[in-house]
Amino acid sequence: MSILLAFLIGGTLCLIGQLIMDLTPFNVTPGHVLVGYVTIGAVISAIGLYQPLIDVGGAGATIPLSGFGHTLAQGVLQAVKTKGLLGAFGGGIEATSVGIAAAVVFGYVMAVIFSPQG
């Protein structure tokens, strides 16, 4: 059941991204989509609307980049409560540090091992 829900929620989030790229008159590139998802995900999360999506969709809501925005927002909100003003600066990055470090390290290793094939 959780897998089916993850499929539906994850699929829908991707579908929205595709429609934005194809049907808007602007030249929306993958970079715009990624930036947009993180930013909007963080805002939606801050006003408390992203958690319900995760409760239903699980990985379907955490794996899309809007989930990255959610982690940023929840991390910073938590940190403000415990650490105050410093938490407002560090909280988001602390919460997402594992993912960012993983992306950088794996990215580097893959670039060293492989060559582009075109």
Add this chain to the structure above:
Amino acid sequence: MGTNEGGLLDKQFQKAKQQAEQQKYQQMVQSVKPKQTWLKNAIAAFMVGGAITAFAQVIQNILQAVGLAQKEAGTTTLVIMIFLGAFFTGLGIYDNLGKFAGAGSIVPITGFANSIVSPALEYKREGFVYGVAAKMFTIAGPVLVYGFLISVIIGLIAFFFQ
């Protein structure tokens, strides 16, 4: 009327004429352009995006079944998905998936990994500092910049208005 004024009017007239001509041409372009296959793209994005996140859910379920707490399982799943995205980019498979799935393979975190590995791979010939390490962030950089920015803004709002 001075000649200057006349010249100005003439220039404005020319500009308006040119704009009208350009508009006419763009209409012509629109009529010739093949219709974007948006329905097919939308279905592909939904199916592939759904499949990627469903696969992540399978991993998360397994991790939870072997005893990881929900939060740890979630983070571990994220790391595994990032690894897979990076690995399949290295193998030269992810770009073929992207050609078909569009946002279906961009929006999941695997797409973020792809956006880091693909320029890093591509610029290997230009060295490991200004090539791999610098180009790695062509797309990931903006994502992190705006991610951090919005997170600090949310933090400051929460700090001052609570």
Add this chain to the structure above:
Amino acid sequence: MGSTKRIGQRTIQFADPPSVVATASIVGPKEGEGPLADSFDKIIQDTYYGEKSWEKAESKMLAEAVNMSIKKAGLTPGDVDYLFAGDLLNQTISANYAARQLSMPFFGLYGACSTMYEGIILAAILIDGGYAERVAAATSSHHDTAERQYRYPTEMGTQRPMTAQWTVTGAGAMLLGKSGPGPKITHATVGKVVDQGVKDPSDMGSAMAPAAADTIITHLQDTGRSPEYYDLIVTGDLANIGKALTEQLAQQQNIDLSGNYTDCGVLIYDPSQDVHAGGSGCACSAVVTCSYLLEEMIAGKYKRILGLGTGALMSPLSSQQGESIPGIGHAVVFEMM
């Protein structure tokens, strides 16, 4: 002034038409699977062509194409007075590094995808003007070097819109001389930069079509000819969409191109090759002209061809700054005498 070598607004009429002495074409694996495969001199199977980078591979193809054309003519590099070459990469490095190896007097050109035709016109001018006996014109492009410079890294999972074109991997060289049995270059119409406000960098055909149509129309006016005078009118790399637009633009001036007009970007690939609108890049017009088109002329299928090199004169920077894409089209008349 009353120069006899110039007619109409901007067409050159060569007094002593230079000849095409020899041509050479090298293409990549994808082009080697296309409908023109049998016409090309060499098909490379590996996009790196045994080199460490795609840029080096492109330069190697370019140098090899020039050498091949000289060899075909039974000459040595010392017999060639000048080389005109250019490509799509920043500072035209493919051409520069090829010229380093060729050690011929060298003029570097940038005309985007129109470079081959720009080179042919200049080479013909030098020869007809009496400044040279033999001049080579050459150009190259490579799908992967162009992608990484103009668009995205090749391994990035992006979707190409239906209007996108596929940059041809290959190099073409044409050796022109004062005399010879091959097709002669009788006229050339130099293109003007035309910009109709198209901004989409994945829709180059639409950006270049107005320039191509402008040059075709001007050429026909300058020479007083109708399209039927030519057995074939062929543009460089407008592909399906640009070709349709060029036909429509000509139609607006009551010029009917429907009978004998085609485009190198349409000819080079089969629709099943997933190239969307068709081919593009410097090598697109170069390899098709230097193989299929001139071979068919020598074989007697065509007697007169009006060829156009078309170029989109933008850069990734100008696109990011929101500038529209200016286009250019240079026309050359090849005639079997």
